[in-house]
Amino acid sequence: MSEADMAVIKPELMKSYIWLQTADGLIQQVEQEVAMFCPMIYQEVIQKGMGSSKNYAISLPQRVNPAMLSLVLDYCRFHQVPGHSNKERKSFDEKFIRMDTKRLCELTSAADSLQLKPLVDLTSRALARIIEGKTPEEIREIFHLPDDLTEEEKLEPLKNTTDDPRIRLLNRLYAKKRKELKEREKLKNAGTGEEHVDDRSVDDLLSFINGDSKMTKASKNKKKNRRRKEKTALLNESVETDKMETNGLDFVGHDVEHGIDCQLSPSESSKFQDVEEDFFARKVEFDDVDMDDEIDPALKEKIDREVEDFARRLKIDWPERMQEILSFGQERRPVQVSLNGSGSLRK
């Protein structure tokens, strides 16, 4: 059936149609008033006179695939009608954005390329609502984000500005864990000094690829630290990580942090000291303790017990997490030598 036949059969629908072509080559006909709700299509029609026939179909941007186009047009079809009340529009919007996050992201992208700002606002608000209040792991899972930050980077000390003793203890444990990691790395790299250097340059390379100049600085610092004595190295590192607290404050730092936040109750009172004072005090404390520590099974057990107890109190799945971190040095040892020298823990 040709276009002309269609027009004859349905004379009451004297609408004009325009032709749109998606990046995959598919051409379709769409009611003009609906499609023109998108500024990009509007411009193509008005300024360039495109879309009037199949041969002159408007080429839509690559980010608009047929599925997304259909969604966008559904949105336009509803909103371009002037008769709806604000309440109706809001209600439509609420129902409209109920879709999986992958499609929501694609829709945002499509709406943006068609310059349909109201839809971009709607979808970005929906995405923000999804992100808000979730733990990093949850967010990573929902959006399929690669977990490519090193454990080092994730284990930045939490900014303990609430003086919560639990946070302080957790920080101490993290610091111990970090130290353990370093010990293991040292042991592993004892015989492979050159590889060590290679790792770091790969690190730099990766950071460079990701366009992250700050990271290269961080890795340089790591280099510097390894050459110094253990104690000073640790002290410097904690200072460095504090200074380059690129992840910010008590907001960030660790995956587990969110769990802790939930548990913090305002009624938790403790002596309030000045923030900086406390941090330095903690560091000194930590150093003293570590002088006597050796990584031996007894200690490992002690740490395990402490952590489990702590985790139970905080109701977090710590044992599993710890397993991963501890196995980091053991299982993945051969893998360390490979390209993935940054040692990130792939889940």
Place this chain on the structure above:
Amino acid sequence: MLQKQREASSFEIEMELDKLSSLPGHVIDQILSQLPIKDAVRTSVLSRKWRYRWAKIPHLVFDNQCVPVPSQDQTSGKNKLIHIIDHVLLLHNGPIQKFKLSHRDLIGISDVDRWILYLSRSTIKEFVLEIWKGQRYKLPSCLFSFENLIHLELFNCLLKPPSTFKGFRSLKSLDLQHVTLAQDAFENLISSCPLLEKLTLMNFDGFTHLKIDSPNLQFFDIGGVFEYISFENTFQLTLVSVGLYANRSDGDMFLEAIKWHRFFTNLPHVRRLEIQCHFLKYLATGGAPRMLPKPCSDLNYLSMRINFNDWEENSAALCILSSSPNLLELELLARAEEHNAVEKVTYSWVEDHYKCHLEHLRLVKIAGISGIRSELDFIRFLLLYSPLLERMTIKPASLDGGWDLMKELLRFRRASVQAEIVYLDP
């Protein structure tokens, strides 16, 4: 080798699935800006790409929701807040377009000066500062060098622009509440912001003469104590709301006489007018003309707080009503404190105003009345001269005399066949 390949391809698959990180920069900015600052900063642990992504967001909002501080100890809460803001500003990387600081723990600190200095070096467009408690916060002079400012909102601040201040060239919206500002500084501020479209002033001190000279002004909302108000060159003004919190008058007979002229002449296109608190009394003192020299042909909505017991205010209200042929909606609120006064208005003026036809009036709301003669007369007048009236809502101040009021209302003749009178409980 195989491991490497496997890892490389899994990497690609993850890239494919990760639709979020590949959204355009301005869209990610928009998403992050809609998160409380805490959540936005937390995205830095998600993945490599997101590590410093938050640092580019152009909107920074620090308020009670974004920075929940357990308010046990004020000092510690304050310190934490200062710490957080310092950190975020230091780590931020990119232009800051909007900055809002409104936290209840933010009192008596001079750190705000430091942050304002930092912001003055960026191209900030919107600045909101609310000092919840304590005395007026004296703003540093570097605030007046925010050249790109489009929206400025201040609460509980003291403004002292330096002598070199040439105005905010791009400022479109100004909101000053609980501020102290000298008279000449105020006039200079208004006249040196040529693009100003929206002006809100509430509870101000330091200036009492309001000479509004602003060619692009569209929205004007004021509530405070002043002695003099006039509009000059304000032909775009469409929404005006004036609330005079305490009655003060010039004392000068000449100025009294031209009050009406000063106020209404340069509001030819006003569409929405609210006369609140004692402003009608201010206008009414000294008498009101029968009609305004030029009708307010665009006026669609009028709200007045009126003391029905005062003859001058009644005539002032009638003057405005007579000059608003296209009025669609009217709201009359009885001023409470003069309720117990003895009825002064006994003369029935309704028949005198046969010329006042509210041809388009559709909706009337009257509240706070108690059933005295003048109130009933006014209602009768409105019902008689509004042929297209659809609904009149009446809400008395108290239950006393409710029945009598209703009995009277039932009797009134209505010009409009569709008029509905709705009596609401107080």
